[in-house]
Amino acid sequence: MPASDPPKAGSGSGAPAPSAKAGEAVIDRAFAVLRAFDAEHRALPLAGLVQRTGLPRSTALRLARKLTETGALERLDDGRYVIGLRLLEIASLAPRGHGLRAVAMPYLEDLFHVTHQHIVLAVRDGDAATLVERLSAHNASPALFRVGGRMPLTRTGVGLVLLAHAPAEVQEHVLERFEPGHSYDDVRTAENLRRVLAEVRRGGYAIGSQAGPQPHTTAAAPIRDADDVVAAVSVVAPSADFDAAIYVPAVRATARAISRAMNDIRQVG
Amino acid sequence: MPASDPPKAGSGSGAPAPSAKAGEAVIDRAFAVLRAFDAEHRALPLAGLVQRTGLPRSTALRLARKLTETGALERLDDGRYVIGLRLLEIASLAPRGHGLRAVAMPYLEDLFHVTHQHIVLAVRDGDAATLVERLSAHNASPALFRVGGRMPLTRTGVGLVLLAHAPAEVQEHVLERFEPGHSYDDVRTAENLRRVLAEVRRGGYAIGSQAGPQPHTTAAAPIRDADDVVAAVSVVAPSADFDAAIYVPAVRATARAISRAMNDIRQVG
DNA sequence: ATCTCCGTTCCACTCAGTGGCATTGATCGT
DNA sequence: ACGATCAATGCCACTGAGTGGAACGGAGAT
Numbered sequence: 389m390p391a392s393d394p395p396k397a398g399s400g401s402g403a404p405a406p407s408a409k410a411g412e413a414v415i416d417r418a419f420a421v422l423r424a425f426d427a428e429h430r431a432l433p434l435a436g437l438v439q440r441t442g443l444p445r446s447t448a449l450r451l452a453r454k455l456t457e458t459g460a461l462e463r464l465d466d467g468r469y470v471i472g473l474r475l476l477e478i479a480s481l482a483p484r485g486h487g488l489r490a491v492a493m494p495y496l497e498d499l500f501h502v503t504h505q506h507i508v509l510a511v512r513d514g515d516a517a518t519l520v521e522r523l524s525a526h527n528a529s530p531a532l533f534r535v536g537g538r539m540p541l542t543r544t545g546v547g548l549v550l551l552a553h554a555p556a557e558v559q560e561h562v563l564e565r566f567e568p569g570h571s572y573d574d575v576r577t578a579e580n581l582r583r584v585l586a587e588v589r590r591g592g593y594a595i596g597s598q599a600g601p602q603p604h605t606t607a608a609a610p611i612r613d614a615d616d617v618v619a620a621v622s623v624v625a626p627s628a629d630f631d632a633a634i635y636v637p638a639v640r641a642t643a644r645a646i647s648r649a650m651n652d653i654r655q656v657g
Numbered sequence: 658m659p660a661s662d663p664p665k666a667g668s669g670s671g672a673p674a675p676s677a678k679a680g681e682a683v684i685d686r687a688f689a690v691l692r693a694f695d696a697e698h699r700a701l702p703l704a705g706l707v708q709r710t711g712l713p714r715s716t717a718l719r720l721a722r723k724l725t726e727t728g729a730l731e732r733l734d735d736g737r738y739v740i741g742l743r744l745l746e747i748a749s750l751a752p753r754g755h756g757l758r759a760v761a762m763p764y765l766e767d768l769f770h771v772t773h774q775h776i777v778l779a780v781r782d783g784d785a786a787t788l789v790e791r792l793s794a795h796n797a798s799p800a801l802f803r804v805g806g807r808m809p810l811t812r813t814g815v816g817l818v819l820l821a822h823a824p825a826e827v828q829e830h831v832l833e834r835f836e837p838g839h840s841y842d843d844v845r846t847a848e849n850l851r852r853v854l855a856e857v858r859r860g861g862y863a864i865g866s867q868a869g870p871q872p873h874t875t876a877a878a879p880i881r882d883a884d885d886v887v888a889a890v891s892v893v894a895p896s897a898d899f900d901a902a903i904y905v906p907a908v909r910a911t912a913r914a915i916s917r918a919m920n921d922i923r924q925v926g
Numbered sequence: 927a928t929c930t931c932c933g934t935t936c937c938a939c940t941c942a943g944t945g946g947c948a949t950t951g952a953t954c955g956t
Numbered sequence: 957a958c959g960a961t962c963a964a965t966g967c968c969a970c971t972g973a974g975t976g977g978a979a980c981g982g983a984g985a986t
Contacts (some may be wrong), residue, residue: 414683414943414973415720419727425750435963444945449965451684455766458688459782462753467964471751473782476789479748480805481694482740484731490804494795501770513728513742520745535759536749683942683974703933713976718934736933 417443421451422471427534429523431468437455440607484511489521491653492611492646496523499623499642503635506532506624508608512550515562517541520619532624542581543571545594545608546620552588553610553617559585572596573628593640594622595632603628607635609643613650621646667783686712689887690720691729691740696803700737732898753780757888758790761915765792768911772904775801775893777877779808781819784831786810789888802891811840811850814863814877815889822879822886828854841865842897862909863891864901872897876904878912882919890915 424432424440432440437448452469455461459474480486492509500523502509510523516538524532533539541547541554541562551562566578575581575596588594597605608622621643623635693701693709701709708718721738725731728743749755761778764799769776769792778790784809793801802808810816810823810831820831835847844850844865857863866874877891892904 412973413723415687415723416727417686419729420689422747425747427750430750430752430756433963434965445964446945446966447943450943454682457671458685460688462751471747471754473751473753473780473787476751476754477747477787477805477807478691478694478740479744480803481699482695482731482742482745483699484742485700485740485745486804494793497794499794511742518742518746523766524763526765535755536746536748538746592659620658653921681942704931714933715935715976716974719974 417441417447418451418455421448421455422475425471427537429471431464433466433468437469484618485518485520488611488650491649492521492619492621495642495645495649496521496621499621499638502638503623503625505627505635508532508544508546508622508624509619510544510546510550510622512541512558512618514552515541516556517544517547517550517620540570542566542575544605545596545622545624548584548588548594548596549608549610549620549622552585552594552618572598595626595634595636597630597632599628602626605630605632607632607634607639608609609640609652611643612647619646680690686710686716687720687724690717690724692765696806698797700739701773702737706738753887754787754789757880757919760918761888761890763802764789764911764914764918765890768890768907771907772892772894774904777801777813777815777891777893778888779813779815779819779891780888781810781823781827782807784810784827784858786813786816786819786889809839811844814875814891814893817853817857817863817865818877818879818889818891819886821854832895841867859883862905864905866897866899866901868888868897869878871895874899875899876901876908878905878909880912888915 402596420441420443421437424437429436429440434445434449434452437443437452438445441448443451456463456469456472459472459477461469462472463469488511489509495509496509504525506525507521508519508524510517510519513517517540518532519535519537519539522532522535533544539547541551551559554562561579563581566581568576568578571581573596575584584594592609594608595606604624604626605628606624607621608620610617611619611621621639623632623639625632625635689710691707691710693706698705698709703714703718703721706712706721709715710717712720721730725732725738725741728741728746730738731741732738757780758778765776765778773794775786775794776790776792779786779788786809788802788804788806788808791801791804794898802813808816810820820828823831832847832850835850837845837847840850842865844853853863861878864875864878871894873895874897875891875893877889879886880888880890890908892901892908894901894904
């Protein structure tokens, strides 16, 4: 021990040791690596992981390797990392994800055939809706949300349905930070929104239309498990001129069919 | 005797504590917890996790909690754990999973409309095919494979296509442990299989039919990225009497369309 | 009322995880 | 062609995050 001076030094100023939070749980770090990926970054080199996670190089490398070993990540020929298949394998067991999707799919198909518009299936996760399934025609308007992506509760048909049936605390929280001007044309204030949500609960469906910037119309309905609303379906037409109301019966019928199908399965398991 | 006796005790015989492998990587354990779930066990109580992973109670609890924190797991009202939505969020970024699926979906839809039979989209993962997407009609024969599940390469149409274009080492490995009697009716020996694979490569498609135990016919074709076969599509009809050959042109056309669509996207990113 | 099984809390020990540094390899600028 | 630059990987001594045994409270079962 040549070093005489106590390790407590460093306090002065010397090394900044800025964000490098040392004592961080391994699992959190591992998931930080996984979350470094997003729609715009589906393949990342080690440097990318380092940059986006803030982890030290060696640590990021070690984690990336272990994740690759387990199949959570895969490695491209050029050395970059991508999310691996095994993760899909595991994720497909999520009851609220593919579990729901599996029973809903045939009915969504039917609805798609009939309407030839976008079909959306979503569940609520905290203050957002997570898109579980989406059916689209070829010519479809492009920038709809991604499967697995999160959609705002106040700006989508499924979101309105899910929000309308969310716990009071969630509703309050969302209403507090509601920003007018980004929702449907008849939802311009928090008060509007409150009224709309009440209507959604009363009527058992939501409709909305928006002139811009991405003009579209939607009709959405709740999927129930017993009395709880656990998901929502919607039809989305890429045009503000369209009257979404004509889809309401079809969407509601589909939602009810899915609700029933889930209960039938419940009997078995 | 509180502290006195040495910890080495317990050696006697009493508790065997056999498999309890102590020095095991955290991430491996975390994934062991996640993999404790499967199609028959979509919701597990802590005890179930302990039993299926072999981890000590406290460890399993700690891991389950941390995973719940990050959203990889969710907790049911009755305390049981299930795979969480966040995992779907991450998994949906897998290029070979939902990435592929996203571009393929509209074409699969078309094929589904035309044929009204099961449509299957799969990629190879090691010695198995992973089911990436499946479209089925209501009345569909039930026990087809699950999305995210693994299918044998030698007993499915997509499997034959993927195997035919797999690296030589994989083919050898699979051929070595090929068990006759579980594949299609014209694949009864490893030599049969070799010949079939060659035909698949030459013709650019695979067909197969099986009388039992789950009678079905299938026609499958490869999806290519440049020259590499990266996935396979197939039509599966729940009847051995049907002639799958009539679907071959449609399936091949679909496969080519998807291949082209993937290349188009490649240009952008 | 007693037993059992399950989820949970607590805590002292220690080994898995850490991250700085050195090395190799690929890419680029001149 | 030849250093200069930056990414990826190998190495290793230190330490606190992770560990798991023990004990607790509560819900059912007997």
